[in-house]
Amino acid sequence: AQKITQTQPGMFVQEKEAVTLDCTYDTSDPSYGLFWYKQPSSGEMIFLIYQGSYDQQNATEGRYSLNFQKARKSANLVISASQLGDSAMYFCAMREGPRGYGGATNKLIFGTGTLLAVQP
Amino acid sequence: DVKVTQSSRYLVKRTGEKVFLECVQDMDHENMFWYRQDPGLGLRLIYFSYDVKMKEKGDIPEGYSVSREKKERFSLILESASTNQTSMYLCASSLGQGSNQPQHFGDGTRLSIL
Numbered sequence: 001a002q003k004i005t006q007t008q009p010g011m012f013v014q015e016k017e018a019v020t021l022d023c024t025y026d027t028s029d030p031s032y033g034l035f036w037y038k039q040p041s042s043g044e045m046i047f048l049i050y051q052g053s054y055d056q057q058n059a060t061e062g063r064y065s066l067n068f069q070k071a072r073k074s075a076n077l078v079i080s081a082s083q084l085g086d087s088a089m090y091f092c093a094m095r096e097g098p099r100g101y102g103g104a105t106n107k108l109i110f111g112t113g114t115l116l117a118v119q120p
Numbered sequence: 121d122v123k124v125t126q127s128s129r130y131l132v133k134r135t136g137e138k139v140f141l142e143c144v145q146d147m148d149h150e151n152m153f154w155y156r157q158d159p160g161l162g163l164r165l166i167y168f169s170y171d172v173k174m175k176e177k178g179d180i181p182e183g184y185s186v187s188r189e190k191k192e193r194f195s196l197i198l199e200s201a202s203t204n205q206t207s208m209y210l211c212a213s214s215l216g217q218g219s220n221q222p223q224h225f226g227d228g229t230r231l232s233i234l
Contacts, residue, residue: 045225
């Protein structure tokens with residue numbers, strides 16, 4: 001069965017430092033996608049970055065990058081130059097499911113999240 | 121920008137009541153989803169829909185039903201609310217085509233069943 005594991009329930013990082021949030025996944029499907037979301041205390045889920053299983057390069061979006069190691073089935077999120085506003089819960093998710101119905105249903109399975117606290 | 125709107129941020133209901141949570145998206149997305157979020161468990165999929173009048177069970181559908189009569193609206197129904205359904209409920213939508221399409225979420229509804 002497909003599964004996402006985030007082993008860090010919580011982390012601290014100093015402002016302006018880089019931080020890595022771990023995510024490992026398990027799937028037998030050769031085609032899959034990995035997503036990271038941020039959830040501030042206000043509750044909304046904000047999409048950060050996407051990595052496809054066939055993408056040759058690691059995804060980057062501004063200060064966010066994804067350290068994708070396919071053989072190890074890991075997709076760690078790296079946040080460079082942490083800011084106080086980065087304090088939030090971070091979720092890793094994997095797209096699963098058939099691509100039937102004329103297109104992908106884009107069902108996601110989520111990890112349990114990592115709570116990041118950025119300290120001044 | 122995609123806008124997913126959930127009808128209430130906070131809702132308090134009594135056990136046994138029939139509860140409706142409404143979700144509307146404005147980007148003509150084919151797929152819509154309902155999740156519940158509980159501490160330590162992450163997000164768990166209740167139901168999803170890939171087209172009008174189509175629905176499929178997620179991982180935890182028991183005690184819930186859904187309705188999608190129009191493409192932009194996806195309703196979650198608690199047939200007879202129970203205290204173990206107290207939770208944060210999140211609605212999301214995504215395009216049907218393209219495996220790299222993210223889900224876009226609403227702000228969530230904190231539901232308390234007393």
